[in-house]
Every structure is written in structure tokens, then in C-alpha cells.
Amino acid sequence: MTPTITAFEASPDRGAGLARDMRVRWALEEVGQPYAVRLVSFAALKQPAHRALHPFGQIPTYEEGDLALFESGAIVLHIAERHPGLLPEEPNARSRAIAWMFAALDTVEPPIWDLDLARMVEGDKPWHAARQPMLEDRVRQRLGELAARLGGADWLEGVFTSGDLLMVTVLRRLHGSGLLDEYPSLAAYVVRGEMRPAYRRAFAAQRAVFDSRPGGS
């Protein structure tokens, strides 16, 4: 059964691939599962029909038969558990790959998101400049620790997993901040992710939504 996901009707990042449906598109492309997309306006996100699918009024959602899921991490895990290609077969390696999924979303993403959120919401406040070094240092701490663990490896657990998939999408939010460039091994890691054919197909599909809008690209 072809699953249906939701995505923004109008891209907040002008097609840069940061909206979280990108994670689900990429996972589906990695495992070769075709999918349908339903575009949702910002207004519709907060309406009861969409809230029934997603209690927090966000994208992406995932519908497959009787199942409706929300949370990009949960959706990627659902896909990874049901198709070969995103989780190792060996049980311990599989558990470690899942730990990297949680690490990406719970430990690495929060300071990166806070840095971006401060820019978007508090960029014009008198305290913004004073807080910026603290916010950047929180990101640097996590990047340094992640780079130390990655070492010279291509992927966090040797082979590409859904842990890498989520981690690359999290790190991509730093494009333009200059912070990723301070950690060349992580910058290269992100490029490795972005060069995967499945990533490129997912990015092109998300980008096409933006390009097709009036006044798009």
C-alpha cells in the first residue's frame, strides 16, 4: 500500500530542504518505497482535520491504510523497521543505529534549532548579539563531541543507517552559519549524505513543490 505523507504547500525555507518531510522522503527513497504527498497550507495545519492526524499541527504525517503517524523520527523508524536498508540486521548494531536517531533529534538538534530560532524570532532584540556566542558554543560542544566519535569513519556505525539520515538532516540546518566549516569531518559527512542518490531524489521532489508555486524560484 502506497503511504501518503504531508508537506508544506509553501516552503518556509524556499526549497532548501530543511522542512521535516525531507527526512521521510529520504527514508522512503532509500528503501525504494513509492509514496504520495498531500500539500497542506499553514492555515490548514492548525485546523481540526489536520490536528486529528498531528496533535501539534505540524508536518510531516504518514498515512498507510489504517495507520496514521506523526513525528518525523517515529515515521523514519517505522519505515526503517519494515524495509531493509536503513537498520543493520545484527541486533546490537540495530539498537545502536536507533540510539543515533534519538541522539540526532534529542541531543544534537536542540542547540542547532535554538540558534536558528533566536535568529528568526529574536534577531531584532537588543540582547540578540549578547546571547549569540553562548548559543553558538552550545552547538560547538555537540559538534566537537560528534566529530570525535565519527573520527575518520564515513558513517556513525560504519554503514549508512537511519541514524545518519537524521543526523545529516539536523546538521544541514547549520549551512550558512559557518559553524559546520569549523569541523571539516562533519562538513564532509553532510556532503556524503547529500550525495546519496536517494537524498538527491528526495531533495528534488521537495524542491519541485517550491518551484511549481507562483513566484517560486
Next chain:
Amino acid sequence: MTPTITAFEASPDRGAGLARDMRVRWALEEVGQPYAVRLVSFAALKQPAHRALHPFGQIPTYEEGDLALFESGAIVLHIAERHPGLLPEEPNARSRAIAWMFAALDTVEPPIWDLDLARMVEGDKPWHAARQPMLEDRVRQRLGELAARLGGADWLEGVFTSGDLLMVTVLRRLHGSGLLDEYPSLAAYVVRGEMRPAYRRAFAAQRAVFDSRPGGS
């Protein structure tokens, strides 16, 4: 095989049960799995021996035979997948319970953590009072959405799952903020969690570490 977890040697919250080993202790108590605890000092957290277990130098970790895991969410999921009691048997209900685990950690916890972090780290800054309403409103948004979904139910998916376990630990950080009291159904939900025998055993075990320290309670 009895797993070994790590916990703080010295409780930063004076035994209030907010340290994240609480999540793992509670999950292990719910499924009736005995466990061992190794206490770690703040200094040891940042040393290579602990970093080998946890790349980000935090607690908890989970060791079971050849397997070493980090990230409380991943550890709770690992336990929930291997023992009955924390995830429904029916596949769709099981996937939804896992979605609530991700929702607790990725959508509800970040604004709650940011509110607490601002108090701890920026409480003495001149901008703290001006930012506080914004930080509280971000929390209120998520609490309102969560309360709307919970409705009059006892648990998010009808029966208690590891999604509720994580959500309750996330919401407990609001004790003392007054915010939880604005949402009586969520306050009652947290109490329901705290009244579970497995929660009480886990809390007592974590608290005993604090009480046993010189100058403890």
C-alpha cells in the same frame, strides 16, 4: 543478563527525580527487569572511559552483555521492545505509542528544557525577564495541544505505554513553574504516572543515591 545503567553520583536536582536515568529505571521497573547502577561523578562523565559509552558525556547509559547504548529515549525503546508491558501488541497501536515517545522528547521537551535552562544559565541576565513570557508561551502552546489530544483519557493511547512514561518525565520538569497547574488534566496525568508502583520504586531508588551522600538530605 542483568543490565547496568549509569546515574549521577551527585544529584543536580537534590533527588527530585529529573535526572534522565529516572526514565530508564522506571521502564525497567515497569517490566520487572532487575538492574545494576554504576554511579558516575561529573568529572568522570567527561573522561574517555565514559565517552566511549556515551559520546556526549552524559547519563544514562545501558550495558547488557556486548551491547552499550546511550540516549534515554533509545534505552527505553530497547527495553520496551524486548519485554511485555510498555508497548501494545497490535502493530498500529505500537507504532503510535512509539510516535508519542518521539513527541515527548522532540516536540514537548525542547521548550520545557529551554525554559529551565534560561532560568539556570541566564537568570541573572538583564534580558531574562523580557524573554520569560515568550519562553512560557512556547511551553503553553505545547501543553494546550497535548491537553486537547489527551481529552478525558487516562493515557495517550488508552493504555499506559512508554510514550506516557517519557511524556510524564518531560512534564515533571514543570513542577514549581506553575504552568502545569494551568492545564488540570495534564497535572492529573502526571500524578497518575507518579502514582504507579513502578514509578515509585524507581523514584525511591534514585532518591536513595542522593540521601546516602554526605550532606544529602
